[in-house]
Amino acid sequence: MDILNYSLDWARGEVFSDKIIALISVFVLACAAGFYFLGRTQMARAYWLPLCVSGVLLLVVAGGLFAANHPRIASFERQYNENPAAFVEAELARTATSEHDLNLIVYTVLPIAVIVCAALVIGFKESIHVRAWLIVLMVLGSFLMIVDSNTRARNAAYRAELEKNAPLP
Numbered sequence: 001m002d003i004l005n006y007s008l009d010w011a012r013g014e015v016f017s018d019k020i021i022a023l024i025s026v027f028v029l030a031c032a033a034g035f036y037f038l039g040r041t042q043m044a045r046a047y048w049l050p051l052c053v054s055g056v057l058l059l060v061v062a063g064g065l066f067a068a069n070h071p072r073i074a075s076f077e078r079q080y081n082e083n084p085a086a087f088v089e090a091e092l093a094r095t096a097t098s099e100h101d102l103n104l105i106v107y108t109v110l111p112i113a114v115i116v117c118a119a120l121v122i123g124f125k126e127s128i129h130v131r132a133w134l135i136v137l138m139v140l141g142s143f144l145m146i147v148d149s150n151t152r153a154r155n156a157a158y159r160a161e162l163e164k165n166a167p168l169p
Contacts, residue, residue, distance in 0.1 A: 003088060003165050004080045010158040011072045017151060018066040024143065025058035046128045050136035058140070088166045095159040102152040106145055114141040 032051035039045040080087045117134040124130040 003084070003162065004077060006158065006161045006165075007076045007080070007087075007091065008073060010154060011069055011076060013154050014069040014151070015066060015073070017147060017154075018062050018069060021058055021065065021147060022062035025055045025062055028058060029055035031055075043128050043132065046132035047136065050133045054136050054140045085166075088162055092159065092162050092166070095155055095162065098155050099152070099159065102148055102155065106148040106152055110141045110145045110148070114138050114145075117141070 028051055032048045032055055035044050035051060036048035039048065076087075079090075114137075117138045121131055121134045121138075124134065
């Protein structure tokens with residue numbers, strides 16, 4: 001497969017991930033509505049606001065990622081046809097930055113945040129609202145680790161393909 005097709009497949013994969021995040025955000029918002037309207041216990045009612053906030057946050061993230069990745073599909077062909085070597089060089093630099101950022105977020109920040117939230121849940125046994133926020137943050141962090149680990153794998157495979165098939169200068 002040539003570099004342009006691989007790049008387009010990578011961008012389409014990113015757009016698909018963005019759509020999955022948007023779909024999950026709608027599900028989270030529906031859960032928030034369910035807890036708000038159908039929750040009978042104080043703990044159930046405590047979940048609606050954290051779920052609403054995380055659902056909106058996920059929707060904003062999905063929209064931002066879609067806005068960043070969807071235009072790449074159209075621009076990749078133009079950039080590649082103008083200068084293949086410059087295109088590959090720019091993509092290699094971008095994927096290296098992405099890999100660094102994903103390693104920091106997926107394998108350092110998010111796991112630490114989930115562990116801290118889990119530890120705090122133990123300390124806030126009597127505060128249902130704090131516990132609800134912490135539990136939702138743990139679920140949100142875990143979901144983002146799942147999605148971002150897939151993004152990291154796709155990014156690494158794309159970078160390897162770029163390095164393997166880079167045109168000679």
